[in-house]
Amino acid sequence: MKQFECFGLDTANQCLLRLGAQNEQIDLAPKPFAVLRFLVENPGRLITHDELLDALWPKTYVQPQVLRTYMLELRKVLGDDAGKPRFIQTQPKRGYRFVAHVTERCVAEPAPTVTAAAPVPILGRDAELELLNTLLRQLPSGRRQVVFVNGEAGIGKTALVDAFSRQLAASGAASVARGGCVQGVGGTEAYYPVMEALCQLCAGPEGKAVTQILARMAPAWLAQGSDSEPAGSPKTRPTAQERSLVDLCGAFEELASEKPLILIFEDLHWADDSTLNLISALARRRTAAQLMVVATCCRKSGSIEQLLAGLKQDLLRRRLCVEITLAPLKKAAVRALLSRELGQQTLPADLADFVYQRSEGNPLFVIAVVEHLIAQGVLIRRGENGTARWEQHAPFPELEAGVPDPLARMIEMEIERLDAEEQRVLEAASLMSVAFPAWAVAAALAKDPVEVEEACDEMARRLHFVVRAGQDELPDGTKSAFYVFAHRLYREVLYQRQASARRARRHIRIAERLGEMFAGREADVAREMAMHYEAAGELERAAGAMQAAATDMRSEAGVC
DSSP: OEEETTEEEETTTTEEEEOSSSOEEEOOOHHHHHHHHHHHTSTTSEEEHHHHHHHHSTTSOOOTHHHHHHHHHHHHHHTOOSSSOSSEEEETTTEEEEOSOOEEOOTTSSTTOGGGSOOOOOSSOHHHHHHHHHHHHTGGGTOOEEEEEEOOTTSSHHHHHHHHHHHHHHHTOSEEEEEEOOTTTTTTSTTHHHHHHHHHHHHSTTHHHHHHHHHHHOHHHHHHHOSOOOTTSOSSOOOTTTOOHHHHHHHHHHHTTTSOEEEEEEOGGGOOHHHHHHHHHHHHOOSOOOEEEEEEEOOOSSHHHHHHHHHHHHHHHTTOOEEEEOOOOOHHHHHHHHHHHHTOSSOOTTHHHHHHHHHTTOHHHHHHHHHHHHHTTSEEEESSGGGOEEEEOSOOOOTTSOOOHHHHHHHHHHHHTSOHHHHHHHHHHTTTOSEEEHHHHHHHHTOOHHHHHHHHHHHHHHOTTEEEEEEEEOTTSOEEEEEEESOHHHHHHHHHTSOHHHHHHHHHHHHHHHHHHTTTOGGGGHHHHHHHHHHTTOHHHHHHHHHHHHHHHHHHHTOO
């Protein structure tokens, strides 16, 4: 086993460990593990993009963008900072270098044995896990299942399917094959996650039987799914026209005839349309099969999202699929997650409340907030060895006191995928608060309120971090919809990414529009107007708004 700092890479068992008295196994998908292994086995030297791609995807064209996706995942798992790397150093436009010191450690020692690490239980998802198990129990009757696991980024979709996979592996109740869709690959590599799943099946314990079935029923797919080619199979890479969905569906059904087969496709919002067509075909076929497809996805912008939404809607209407939407964790689950991450049952006072408010129950945000508190010295570890405990060393920061860097980068990447006009609308929306009315966005941008409301409605349908929350009646009797950001962190990133001058101009427009709408009743909105003027640096106008409000209040009270 190769060790670097507190981590161990067990190449024999294909897993990453966090070393300690009881080693903790860290869930890592096959491809990110392969990337990390290649880097760790070549420490200190520059690994170019081409070398890494050639090593992991031989004879297959894959866009270099896929490496960036895996590096982000590895840095998240390792707690690495791209700006100050402890493990993976990026060489711009060239490649990567593994900079941590790597040593060999004997796996036979008592401490690092994998069996010492119990599976990490999933928190707050008992109902969803039980639903998956209920659907699994229906497979022996021949009733195939298609399950979409939905939720925003970081909500725990992968953690749920990981927990489900661990149960299947422990019981041996089903064969499992897993493939992940990768941003930037779906448009150029047809059936990318399907091929990854086929490769797993061919390389698994039942690989010989899988190869024989594919050779007999879908030989063109075997040329993609296995390095070995049966006699008479195509000697060249089969084209999309040569591959038949009917053949592959039949092969999957044959593979599931003796034992249930579970196909897991992650991040379906980055899939190609060919993969969506396969899922559609598997869901609609009438043949009895012990086959289950589990796909994770979240709402994104783009044409694939439209196809995916249409597929889910049609299958739901025909009762051919089940949809599981993950909600944020409740406060008790957040507290349990904190106890597990910090390794202690008793937490510093008010820590759970603060993290819950800041993260709003998103597990990824929970971890990021805790790491931020540790990095800022708010939480420090006192004591030694078994007596060491995390304690609060400084006051918790204000809830609006910035976004942890890793989260800010992740949110920024999501925002950058939107078109320029959508970004402008969301930036203007952030000038209000977590909740924002369409009329205020229109005022900030000097645009037609109807057009803005239509744009907000479209984003609320398509994006996971904007939700339509209701409708307000304005003083002139017209209606205006209002919306909320799913997390205050999205609102903060959108607010901070605007230039100060542009932000100030938009704040002033909102304040002036408030004055126009409530003409003669300015006292009703004086505090809100003053807030916008103050945010714009117009302190005199802010003071004037508050003074006018005070004068109106004295007049109403009959005070001279």
